[in-house]
Amino acid sequence: MKNSVELRQERAGLITESNVMLEACKTEVRDFTETEQVSYDEKMNLIDKLKKDIDTVERQESLNAEIASKTPKVEVMKENNKSSEVRGYSLFKAISGLMNNSLDGLEKELHDEAVEEARAAGRTINGLGIPSRLLEQRADVVQGAPGAATNIAPTVVMGYQEALREASVFNQVGANMLTGLSADTRLPITGKQSVAWEGEIDAAADGGVNFGKLDLTPLRLSSYVDISKQLLMQNGMGAQQAIVADLGRAAGAKIDAAMFAAANVTSAPGAIAGTTGVLTITEAAYSADASIYDDFMSAESALAVGEGLQGNLAYVANPVLMKDLKRSAQVAAVTAGVQGNLVNGYPTYYSNGVTKDTGVSGDFLFGDFSKLFIGMFGGLDITVDPYTKAINGEVRLIVNQYIDWGVSQPGAFVKATSLTA
Numbered sequence: 001m002k003n004s005v006e007l008r009q010e011r012a013g014l015i016t017e018s019n020v021m022l023e024a025c026k027t028e029v030r031d032f033t034e035t036e037q038v039s040y041d042e043k044m045n046l047i048d049k050l051k052k053d054i055d056t057v058e059r060q061e062s063l064n065a066e067i068a069s070k071t072p073k074v075e076v077m078k079e080n081n082k083s084s085e086v087r088g089y090s091l092f093k094a095i096s097g098l099m100n101n102s103l104d105g106l107e108k109e110l111h112d113e114a115v116e117e118a119r120a121a122g123r124t125i126n127g128l129g130i131p132s133r134l135l136e137q138r139a140d141v142v143q144g145a146p147g148a149a150t151n152i153a154p155t156v157v158m159g160y161q162e163a164l165r166e167a168s169v170f171n172q173v174g175a176n177m178l179t180g181l182s183a184d185t186r187l188p189i190t191g192k193q194s195v196a197w198e199g200e201i202d203a204a205a206d207g208g209v210n211f212g213k214l215d216l217t218p219l220r221l222s223s224y225v226d227i228s229k230q231l232l233m234q235n236g237m238g239a240q241q242a243i244v245a246d247l248g249r250a251a252g253a254k255i256d257a258a259m260f261a262a263a264n265v266t267s268a269p270g271a272i273a274g275t276t277g278v279l280t281i282t283e284a285a286y287s288a289d290a291s292i293y294d295d296f297m298s299a300e301s302a303l304a305v306g307e308g309l310q311g312n313l314a315y316v317a318n319p320v321l322m323k324d325l326k327r328s329a330q331v332a333a334v335t336a337g338v339q340g341n342l343v344n345g346y347p348t349y350y351s352n353g354v355t356k357d358t359g360v361s362g363d364f365l366f367g368d369f370s371k372l373f374i375g376m377f378g379g380l381d382i383t384v385d386p387y388t389k390a391i392n393g394e395v396r397l398i399v400n401q402y403i404d405w406g407v408s409q410p411g412a413f414v415k416a417t418s419l420t421a
Helices: 004-028 034-068 073-087 091-099 105-120 159-167 229-234 237-259 291-305 319-328
Strands: 128-130 176-181 185-190 211-216 219-228 313-317 346-350 361-368 372-385 394-407 413-419
Touching: 004 034, 091 105, 091 128, 091 229, 091 372, 091 394, 105 128, 105 372, 211 372, 211 394, 219 229, 219 237, 229 394, 237 394, 291 313, 291 319, 291 361, 291 413, 313 319, 319 346, 319 361
Parallel strands: 176 372, 313 346
Antiparallel strands: 128 372, 185 211, 219 394, 313 361, 361 413, 372 394
């Protein structure tokens, strides 16, 4: 039996199809034909059956998650203590301590932990270290609707990763977030096997099982912000959160722009669309409020033909496509196809990181984002520079994060350039 996400997607598709049938009759002011009535009733029966199946599977998944989350009491106490530590951490206090060579308390303990984490990854911390466990924490629930907590989307403990979530798409689509990596990481990939009909005593053919690999290697993402020494002395939490959020938004935008670009960005991990094996479609000639939706449907068809229409499916599109998609929802034939941020039941995210040519095109990706792996190597390295902006009474904070990503099955994605002019 399929998992709850796949069952919900199947049920949403049937609801969409049945609603399209109903809206067509309303528009034409008529009743169902005999054939349409039979088809509609069959869809309704299957929708009801899927609801029961979803309830059964979700109950079992909940029980599985409950078993998986069971830990000894001592370990639970340790995790609770860690949460208390995080709440008591002050970035400003840590920066001031590093500048004055008086780093102590919780800030020193976490800095030392980050140093050890970096050493295990073959790197050195040049400034203030923040360990990876302060940046991301997993939730013990099963993946569900867009925006819900999942096993693979981060539940934030500290503001840095929270700001990334607010400003970017990459950690909303359901990718596999691999944090705290300490060395180059290789993920083995199973190839597609083949079988064939043979005669009663004929020799079996070689199934041709090939194993591939996905290598993740740390690449540096860097940003900086200047803050006044007066703010450091005041140690105001509001200012601290604003500064960390600003760094997070800058980093998040860079990740989106490299991950969802049409071609690889210099010095960044490879773009999904630039990966060999990603599927393509032939876009329809542009027609206002119609062709963009057709292109989205073509992407689904291409993925289905490629046997990849399953898993954690979602669209990531440039915002210039939003207008046509939303307005196409007013056309009777596709009224139910576009609902809010769902296109045909699939979550649709918009990011300016997706490539566009002004007045010409806006790209989009469609695929199974459970095949996307994002590796975070260690925590943050914050270099505290009190000299460059000293004449202005400011301290420059330079943040370095080491990250890489890649897709394990390129055929699970479709890229498209939807013409808009």
